[in-house]
Amino acid sequence: MTSRFLVEQIRKKESFLCIGLDTDLEKIPKHLLKEEDPIFAFNKAIIDATQHLCVAYKPNTAFYEAYGIKGWQALEKTINYINANYPEIFTIADAKRGDIGNTSTRYAKAFFEEMGFDSVTIAPYMGRDSVEPFLEFKDKHTILLALTSNKGAFDYQTKKVEGKELYKQVLETSKSYRNAENLMYVVGATKASFLAEIRNIVPNSFLLVPGVGAQGGNLKEVCEYGMNKDVGLLVNSSRGIIYASNDRHFAEAAAEKAKELQEEMSLELRRS
Numbered sequence: 001m002t003s004r005f006l007v008e009q010i011r012k013k014e015s016f017l018c019i020g021l022d023t024d025l026e027k028i029p030k031h032l033l034k035e036e037d038p039i040f041a042f043n044k045a046i047i048d049a050t051q052h053l054c055v056a057y058k059p060n061t062a063f064y065e066a067y068g069i070k071g072w073q074a075l076e077k078t079i080n081y082i083n084a085n086y087p088e089i090f091t092i093a094d095a096k097r098g099d100i101g102n103t104s105t106r107y108a109k110a111f112f113e114e115m116g117f118d119s120v121t122i123a124p125y126m127g128r129d130s131v132e133p134f135l136e137f138k139d140k141h142t143i144l145l146a147l148t149s150n151k152g153a154f155d156y157q158t159k160k161v162e163g164k165e166l167y168k169q170v171l172e173t174s175k176s177y178r179n180a181e182n183l184m185y186v187v188g189a190t191k192a193s194f195l196a197e198i199r200n201i202v203p204n205s206f207l208l209v210p211g212v213g214a215q216g217g218n219l220k221e222v223c224e225y226g227m228n229k230d231v232g233l234l235v236n237s238s239r240g241i242i243y244a245s246n247d248r249h250f251a252e253a254a255a256e257k258a259k260e261l262q263e264e265m266s267l268e269l270r271r272s
């Protein structure tokens with residue numbers, strides 16, 4: 001999917017909400033455990049109930065890998081279901097990959113070609129040759145971890161290297177990568193106070209912003225400092241939406257939570 005199409009969808013739906021499908025068998029409603037594939041049954045219900053309120057879904061692959069082959073199958077069914085029924089929705093494999101070049105190429109083929117995701121999250125630590133293989137895929141997006149939402153972000157990402165914070169080095173250096181127009185960046189909602197400076201470095205790039213809801217990030221602040229002329233934001237909430245309730249009405253409850261965020265986003269879009 002092109003980023004221009006993504007911007008059109010954001011304007012049309014008045015939403016830049018990304019729903020995280022971090023599906024955990026210990027948290028889903030008990031009645032679903034009787035289904036042949038409880039993870040997919042849960043995801044399908046959540047997707048059908050929320051697809052009109054969001055522009056992206058982000059399964060975090062850890063939640064699927066944790067269940068071995070069955071987990072991978074559930075992930076594959078989920079992405080196939082979205083692509084077949086809601087092709088206008090942007091999909092993110094939150095896999096945080098990155099390796100030497102030939103291995104990165106295999107990761108890129110797995111997520112972009114084999115599974116059909118629009119984007120994948122990548123750790124930048126191994127540098128240019130670990131990221132560029134992902135950027136070669138037309139209309140696919142590589143979402144580089146820049147400043148993450150967790151406390152550990154302060155261990156390295158904000159430390160100065162040659163006089164400049166590491167996350168700024170990541171942002172600046174990556175702009176010179178081959179096909180850098182396919183880059184987006186992860187910036188935690190809990191780091192909203194850094195967003196103005198980040199926007200100075202990457203004024204036109206999309207930012208994937210996790211950390212509203214369960215991690216306490218503030219949507220208003222994210223919008224104030226992070227929005228650009230094309231909106232430029234995908235704000236993710238996972239637990240705060242998908243586990244709104246664990247009874248038989250879990251999907252409606254998730255839709256209510258998603259609606260609350262979408263309405264806030266609509267106001268921010270009108271204000272901008």
Ligand SMILES: O=c1ccn([C@@H]2O[C@H](COP(=O)(O)O)[C@@H](O)[C@H]2O)c(=O)[nH]1
Pocket residue numbers: 020022060094147148149150186187188210211212213214215236237238239240
């Ligand atoms: O900096 C980061 C990068 C990724 N994540 C992921 O996003 C979701 C957040 O889930 P919530 O339940 O809304 O807190 C999850 O998959 C994380 O692994 C992040 O939180 N921060």
